[in-house]
Amino acid sequence: MRRPPLVLLAVPALGLARLLPADGVGLGLRLGAATACLLIPGALISRAFRLRGFAPALAWSLAALLFALAITFAVHSWLWLTLAIMGALTAAALPFALRDVSRDRVPGPGSGPARADLVKLGVVAAGIAFGIALWFVAVLDGDAFFHLARVRKLEVFGSLSLQNVGEFKDGSLHPGYAFPLWHGFLALVARLADVDPIAVGRNGPTVLAPLSFALFYEAGRVLFRSASAGIAVVVAQVSLTGIAAGHGGSLTSLALPATASRQLLVPGLLALFFAHVRQPSGALLLSTAAAAGTLALVHPTYALFVGVPLVGFAIARALLVRGELAPALTGIAALAVPTGIALAWLRPVVEATTVHNRSGQEVRRAFAQYPGQLTGNVDHYHVAERLFTRSGAVAVAALLCVPLAVFAARRRWASWVLGGSLAIFALTLVPFVFPHFADAVSISQARRLVGFIPYPYAVAGGASVLAGLLGVFAIPLALAAGIVLEHAYPGDFGYRFHGTTPAWPTWVALAGGVVALLIGAVRRFRKRSDVGVHLHHQGLAALVVAAFAIPVAVHGFSHWSRVGSGSGALTRGLIKAFRADAKPKDVLFADPETGYLLAAYAPVYLADAPFGHVAVTKKNRPKQRLRDAYRFYAHGGDLAIPRSYGASWIIVDHKRHRLTLDLPRAYADGRYVLYRLR
Numbered sequence: 001m002r003r004p005p006l007v008l009l010a011v012p013a014l015g016l017a018r019l020l021p022a023d024g025v026g027l028g029l030r031l032g033a034a035t036a037c038l039l040i041p042g043a044l045i046s047r048a049f050r051l052r053g054f055a056p057a058l059a060w061s062l063a064a065l066l067f068a069l070a071i072t073f074a075v076h077s078w079l080w081l082t083l084a085i086m087g088a089l090t091a092a093a094l095p096f097a098l099r100d101v102s103r104d105r106v107p108g109p110g111s112g113p114a115r116a117d118l119v120k121l122g123v124v125a126a127g128i129a130f131g132i133a134l135w136f137v138a139v140l141d142g143d144a145f146f147h148l149a150r151v152r153k154l155e156v157f158g159s160l161s162l163q164n165v166g167e168f169k170d171g172s173l174h175p176g177y178a179f180p181l182w183h184g185f186l187a188l189v190a191r192l193a194d195v196d197p198i199a200v201g202r203n204g205p206t207v208l209a210p211l212s213f214a215l216f217y218e219a220g221r222v223l224f225r226s227a228s229a230g231i232a233v234v235v236a237q238v239s240l241t242g243i244a245a246g247h248g249g250s251l252t253s254l255a256l257p258a259t260a261s262r263q264l265l266v267p268g269l270l271a272l273f274f275a276h277v278r279q280p281s282g283a284l285l286l287s288t289a290a291a292a293g294t295l296a297l298v299h300p301t302y303a304l305f306v307g308v309p310l311v312g313f314a315i316a317r318a319l320l321v322r323g324e325l326a327p328a329l330t331g332i333a334a335l336a337v338p339t340g341i342a343l344a345w346l347r348p349v350v351e352a353t354t355v356h357n358r359s360g361q362e363v364r365r366a367f368a369q370y371p372g373q374l375t376g377n378v379d380h381y382h383v384a385e386r387l388f389t390r391s392g393a394v395a396v397a398a399l400l401c402v403p404l405a406v407f408a409a410r411r412r413w414a415s416w417v418l419g420g421s422l423a424i425f426a427l428t429l430v431p432f433v434f435p436h437f438a439d440a441v442s443i444s445q446a447r448r449l450v451g452f453i454p455y456p457y458a459v460a461g462g463a464s465v466l467a468g469l470l471g472v473f474a475i476p477l478a479l480a481a482g483i484v485l486e487h488a489y490p491g492d493f494g495y496r497f498h499g500t501t502p503a504w505p506t507w508v509a510l511a512g513g514v515v516a517l518l519i520g521a522v523r524r525f526r527k528r529s530d531v532g533v534h535l536h537h538q539g540l541a542a543l544v545v546a547a548f549a550i551p552v553a554v555h556g557f558s559h560w561s562r563v564g565s566g567s568g569a570l571t572r573g574l575i576k577a578f579r580a581d582a583k584p585k586d587v588l589f590a591d592p593e594t595g596y597l598l599a600a601y602a603p604v605y606l607a608d609a610p611f612g613h614v615a616v617t618k619k620n621r622p623k624q625r626l627r628d629a630y631r632f633y634a635h636g637g638d639l640a641i642p643r644s645y646g647a648s649w650i651i652v653d654h655k656r657h658r659l660t661l662d663l664p665r666a667y668a669d670g671r672y673v674l675y676r677l678r
Helices: 006-017 024-038 040-048 054-074 079-097 113-135 144-156 181-193 197-224 227-243 249-253 257-278 282-298 300-320 325-351 360-369 385-389 393-408 412-428 434-441 443-452 455-488 504-525 538-557 572-581 592-598 622-634 640-644
Strands: 374-376 381-383 587-589 649-653 665-668 672-676
Touching (some): 006 024, 006 040, 006 181, 024 040, 024 181, 024 197, 040 054, 040 079, 054 079, 054 181, 054 197, 054 257, 054 282, 079 181, 113 197, 113 227, 113 249, 144 181, 144 197, 144 592, 181 197, 181 257, 181 282, 197 227, 197 249, 197 257, 197 412, 227 249, 227 393, 227 455, 227 538, 249 257, 257 300, 257 412, 282 300, 300 325, 300 412, 300 443, 300 504, 360 443, 381 385, 381 443, 385 393, 385 443, 393 412, 393 455, 393 504, 393 538, 412 434, 412 443, 412 504, 434 443, 572 665, 587 592, 592 649, 622 640
Parallel strands (some): 587 649
Antiparallel strands (some): 374 381, 649 672, 665 672
């Protein structure tokens, strides 16, 4: 019998953490212990499969949560049943996880589990340090309130169903979040930690950052077969998404489904996929399928998007080497089957979305809504080349490194960088291809495929080539390149893209990638080896990436402050009064902005919501709801309008509307008046 897994210590750790106050250090420890507890089922299941690592643990934990939530929704129970089912799955997996075996399979190089564990521990420690830095720039903004409103309903409601956790009492499912898997994860964190969902959304990135670090490390390590290369991937990725923009970058929203999908689920899926390609096994194949299925429910289009570069990888691998096409295809099948099932289930929901159409009006609306991101005309358009370099110096460097894969054409990372990049270029840059792709997934989603270019892997691979070519001289060269590129192309990170980033690196990557793939294919068919470069300087390559990242880090951390309005428009008194008086499932009638914010603080339904945060379906009637709200606030407050929605509460924001109602006041301050509708 093996020793019990250390993750089981999360249970007593949670008990101790709950003795501390639910703020400051106590809050962080509560969130960390609760998150670790939710990873216990997956850790035990993966150990039963003789797999180690964070990637299989996360995949199987979310799969277990999917099973538990599905039962909860089917019987219309509450979150305690979900937790009980998770506990039962943990107990069932424990005996199998403790079976005595010769040695666990550890995806990655055969350097021994002890050394690998120490390196991974260091990566996790770095993630903890970065998470602490995120704590000081934590903010809720944008979509956060949409998601936290769902989390709160899951955490509070006693009779849960897929239909009753949305924003409207009589609304329809949202096509992107029809099954609230990640919302359920956050709700369980809040329940276990005994903290408010607002704290989970705001400070959750601090405890999820170490997990993201570990997952990117595992993906890089198994792809490059080097722990040092795994570290290089982490440095490149964190610089790209968390540091370059300053203020925490996109990692301040790591608790939200879209960012969690990109920074947690996708690297976990890649780690499992590449481990299966390297050493095919049923356990890895099932784990890949579990990761894909959960990703398809957390963010459906991202499961499709990650499949695009993986298909490119398989094609490039078939052209560049012999013997790995079968495991690559079975891995893609493990991605495709659960994704297809999830999308088939979602199809009626998507078809009910009236905004999803192929009209020229929709294309013109997209050009206006996303200025600088699209180019062409209504019939033939594509993603602007500049969009690929929007993230600044690291993105530019990654694109310039794509052609360097020719020096390592027989390596898996070269197939991933070349095939993955070219597959995405083919869908996004060809004007007679991209419109069809956008028709399938919507223009709003299609433009996001740009973010699935294997940027950090290209940087790590390019660094290994330069280290082989130049030795230690690659370090000062990388530092100089980082200074120049960061000064010239710091990035364009605002909500609106201004087109200030360069287009030429995209063309270098496209043309150079095609040439590199052709050269590699010709050399393979002529049975020649790689171009003569020593590629075993992975430790040096990690230093090269670190040197390049120094100027990016200097710029990013010099702009390390909290940005965003958050819920600052709401007064503390209003939040406190409404949470005290409103009952679960009450309906609130408010202007769209106020109601949208307040629904994250109390488990209530809204009569209307901002158009951009609502699924545009006939059942939701978002435009009609907004028209009704306008008529009420602009034309004297006809109470028949809120009563038609079954509203129990009305809020008047005197900064927006001069309206006084003859109703009992539950709360009033200098800006807001909360009325109780009889």
